[in-house]
Amino acid sequence: MTDKGFDPVEVAALQPEALDANVSAALAAFAAAADLDQLKTARLAHTGDHSPLALANREIGALPPAARKAAGQRVGAARTAVKDALEARQVVLAAERDERMLVEEAVDVTLPTDERPSGARHPLTTLQERIADIFLAMGYEVAEGPEIEAEWFNFDALNIGADHPARSMMDTFFVTSPDSGLVLRTHTSPVQARAMLVRQPPIYVICPGKVFRTDELDATHTPVFHQVEGLVVDEGITMAHLKGTLDHLAEEVFGIGITTRLRPSYFPFTEPSAEVDLICFVCRGESVGNPDRPCRTCSSEGWIEWGGCGMVNPRVLTACGIDPDRYTGFAFGMGIERTLMFRNSVQDMRDVVEGDVRFTAAFGMEA
Structure with missing residues (x-):
């Protein structure tokens, strides 16, 4: 069996339209995450080992040598875009979490600081x-x-x-x-x-x-x-x-x-x-x-x-x-x-x- 006449567009996961759709879905999921826990779920779905972009990356090996470079560049650009969006969203949600903790977990400095009383010599x-x-x-x-x-x-x-x-x-x-x-x-x-x-x-x-x-x-x-x-x-x-x-x-x-x-x-x-x-x-x-x-x-x-x-x-x-x-x-x-x-x-x-x-x-x- 030979792959000399193989057309890379026939691998659906590597088509530019499919890659763009996966990137858009990942960016939408990251933007919809309301906290770091939801962002973690979205990260696993769109950057994990079984995510669409990870599966597309595996398909590159099935291409003829002449087609691999262009396909790898397309997949790499898509994965970089997703990674940058994930990191940016993580910074925003971490700042929101810290700000929320300052309000929700405020310390009353007027309360006693020691659960156990201080000792004293006789x-x-x-x-x-x-x-x-x-x-x-x-x-x-x-x-x-x-x-x-x-x-x-x-x-x-x-x-x-x-x-x-x-x-x-x-x-x-x-x-x-x-x-x-x-x-x-x-x-x-x-x-x-x-x-x-x-x-x-x-x-x-x-x-x-x-x-x-x-x-x-x-x-x-x-x-x-x-x-x-x-x-x-x-x-x-x-x-x-x-x-x-x-x-x-x-x-x-x-x-x-x-x-x-x-x-x-x-x-x-x-x-x-x-x-x-x-x-x-x-x-x-x-x-x-x-x-x-x-x-x-x-x-x-x-x-x-x-x-x-x-x-x-x-x-x-x-x-x-x-x-x-x-x-x-x-x-x-x-x-x-x-x-x-x-x-x-x-x-x-x-x-x-x-x-x-x-x-x-x-x-x-x-x-």
Whole structure:
């Protein structure tokens, strides 16, 4: 069989009229597409593998070599016209889709942006670290110790005798039994004893941590709370150094102008001992004797009890292997919960310890 006399017009799909009709049908389908999904359907119908122009392109191979070039040019021009029309229509429909989305999917910027609330550190943790930073800036070290403590460190080394009321089960959590020799530490002072045993003077340490006492949970007490204690042992240390340190701490925690006063008191591990009072940070003492300006914070007394302090008892120094004739020192301690309540006007201790995220969230990342 020979194709020398083959007339290309006899292949109907390759006739110019047929190609023009296919191009017109494709352009009409593209123009009628109202969105990108309809355009995709029209694209498959007019440019896919089974579209009229694709089938016409396959017919070129059946032509004699002399006729293929002209037929290929006609089919190529038709397919190019369809492709250009498809791309132009796609640009238009994509722009219409984007414009429609801006209207239909508008975002209300006044709505909350987070489905989950932001986290926050507990204010006790933040305040404890802030106090530690104050003393680190003064050249102190942070000392730590175990929460399950030997009685010797918790009591004996601190000059608390065997018959002292604090050693009874009314105040102390004993581990397993009262004769076990182990307790949940009732204060952070054992850390001071440990510090003196492993360090040589001069000693400047701060001891923040958790302590335990057999108190009922109420508005002002909790069986688990936090303390921060400071210890200095060096040559020539006096009560004046203690007072200056407490005044600096008070100003850093409560603000400029806050000072302290010392009232004589008694603690077994310090001698002399004193209670530390803060000048009222609300009335600054102006409510004292002034009935026209009463102060609920300090009950118009002008001062608020903050903690305890004193010069380290020579017996404590001796028990820890330090020569009391050469070295003197001071120690102080206060509750971090109590400090937080003063500083941020927290009224109920239970709000601090019960774990309600609404309380913590109010502080954010700062104390």
